[in-house]
Amino acid sequence: MELEQKITRYIVEYASRELVDYSNVDVVIVGAGPSGLTASRYLSESGYKTLVIERRLSFGGGIGGGGMLFHKLVIESSALNILNDFGIRYEEVPNEDLLVVDTAELMAKLAAGALDKGAKIIHGVTVDDIIYRRDPLRVSGVAIQWTPVLMSGLHVDPLFIDSRVVVDATGHDAEVLTVAARKIPELNFMPEGERSAYAELGERLVVEKTGKVVDGLYVTGMAVATLYGLPRMGPIFGGMLLSGRRVAELIAEELG
Ligand code: 48H
Numbered sequence: 001m002e003l004e005q006k007i008t009r010y011i012v013e014y015a016s017r018e019l020v021d022y023s024n025v026d027v028v029i030v031g032a033g034p035s036g037l038t039a040s041r042y043l044s045e046s047g048y049k050t051l052v053i054e055r056r057l058s059f060g061g062g063i064g065g066g067g068m069l070f071h072k073l074v075i076e077s078s079a080l081n082i083l084n085d086f087g088i089r090y091e092e093v094p095n096e097d098l099l100v101v102d103t104a105e106l107m108a109k110l111a112a113g114a115l116d117k118g119a120k121i122i123h124g125v126t127v128d129d130i131i132y133r134r135d136p137l138r139v140s141g142v143a144i145q146w147t148p149v150l151m152s153g154l155h156v157d158p159l160f161i162d163s164r165v166v167v168d169a170t171g172h173d174a175e176v177l178t179v180a181a182r183k184i185p186e187l188n189f190m191p192e193g194e195r196s197a198y199a200e201l202g203e204r205l206v207v208e209k210t211g212k213v214v215d216g217l218y219v220t221g222m223a224v225a226t227l228y229g230l231p232r233m234g235p236i237f238g239g240m241l242l243s244g245r246r247v248a249e250l251i252a253e254e255l256g
Pocket residue numbers: 030031032033034035036053054055056059060061062063125126127128169170171172175176220221222223232233234235236237240
């Protein structure tokens with residue numbers, strides 16, 4: 001066999017085998033931003049088969065933009081043990097309960113930490129719908145499509161992933177919640193849309209309100225603010241990390 005044929009064959013064979021294996025998982029996390037990556041690490045560490053679907057070809061979501069493109073982010077000291085779990089370095093701000101981290105290091109190490117604990121992350125794929133079941137009403141998976149296919153406007157039907165739990169970690173747009181609320185009105189919720197900046201309150205509430213939305217569907221990160229109409233917080237990311245860990249804890253409690 002020529003090398004070109006081997007390249008094609010092994011890529012398609014190995015990827016297809018894995019896609020089949022991951023067509024049924026414990027947890028699908030939609031979005032590889034800070035909350036999704038953090039959640040995936042702790043869930044994988046606890047032994048749950050965890051798949052992260054990310055529409056872009058990169059990790060970290062909003063981390064890379066830092067604060068107005070300055071390459072640093074602020075994190076509350078209350079999230080220090082999460083930084084330590086991932087081996088992320090930080091600088092302490094004197095006389096403040098605040099830490100400063102480098103955006104490149106935060107993105108890279110959140111992703112590496114999740115992968116090292118066994119999370120599977122697939123890039124270039126968008127979740128554009130969910131799967132649901134009645135009696136009892138619950139979310140039972142997601143519909144996926146290649147991101148470039150969606151960008152092309154071609155009509156191409158999706159494929160599906162079954163999961164015990166779906167987590168919306170899609171950030172400001174709360175895309176999974178939005179599609180679920182629109183297409184299944186009997187789920188009985190509607191994202192309210194985030195409010196203007198009130199950093200301290202937003203950071204606290206985003207963690208407190210993290211959790212289950214309806215059976216089979218959880219929310220973490222900025223999507224929590226969008227769902228419940230909470231204030232935004234700007235480029236302070238402790239809440240995103242704490243929310244990611246919190247959703248992992250809550251899912252582990254439910255799945256047992
Ligand atoms: C597949 C998708 C889909 C989809 C989106 O935006 P993120 O960084 O989300 P969070 O919640 O982990 O972090 C929010 C933070 O970055 C932020 O924006 C803050 C704190 N803002 C405060 C403020 O005041 O503005 O990451 C979400 C990820 C991205 O990588 C998207 O590409 C991805 O999800 N994504 N992936 N299918 N339908 N929708």
